[in-house]
Amino acid sequence: MNMKQCAQGGHFFDASIHSDCPYCNTSSVGSTIPLDVGHTVAQGSVGDIGRTVAIIKEELGIDPVVGWLICLEGNEKGRDYRIHTDNNFIGRGDNMDICIRGDDTISRENHATISYDSREKVFYFTPGDGRSIVRLNDKGVFSTTELKEHDILEIGKTKLIFMPLCGDKFEWV
Numbered sequence: 001m002n003m004k005q006c007a008q009g010g011h012f013f014d015a016s017i018h019s020d021c022p023y024c025n026t027s028s029v030g031s032t033i034p035l036d037v038g039h040t041v042a043q044g045s046v047g048d049i050g051r052t053v054a055i056i057k058e059e060l061g062i063d064p065v066v067g068w069l070i071c072l073e074g075n076e077k078g079r080d081y082r083i084h085t086d087n088n089f090i091g092r093g094d095n096m097d098i099c100i101r102g103d104d105t106i107s108r109e110n111h112a113t114i115s116y117d118s119r120e121k122v123f124y125f126t127p128g129d130g131r132s133i134v135r136l137n138d139k140g141v142f143s144t145t146e147l148k149e150h151d152i153l154e155i156g157k158t159k160l161i162f163m164p165l166c167g168d169k170f171e172w173v
Helices: 055-060
Strands: 003-005 012-014 065-073 080-084 086-091 112-117 122-127 145-147 152-155 158-164
Touching: 065 112, 080 086, 080 112, 122 158
Parallel strands: none
Antiparallel strands: 003 012, 065 080, 065 158, 086 112, 112 122, 122 145, 152 158
């Protein structure tokens, strides 16, 4: 692992994988960046920079994908977003787990959250601090609601379809 700190944004990234910072480089916009590259640093390499990791990441050494959101309508139509265990914060800010760019009706931070409970094997959708109402299958969501395969989420002007990987039929551990 060849850890390097980005001069522009201060992010850490693995220079053996990326020639430029994947968080600041505009050519990487639209690509999926694993959570363990850049912001989580292996013990003893550069040091812990403060990002809390999921329990499954601690056990497996990686933070595997457990499902996806796919943009059906909005500026990022066709793009997929990886969902990992525990809480995935959604917003348009680069520091969000799921960053939906180009929709100014989505709050920068914590507009909503998708969570995967690996013990219960259930996905949840929770509204956050966003000004606009989030919707699940055309209905406003005002408290935590269970997600099912092919549910349609509306966050701002963006519509996304939910596709689980983990659950009763498959689990990483």
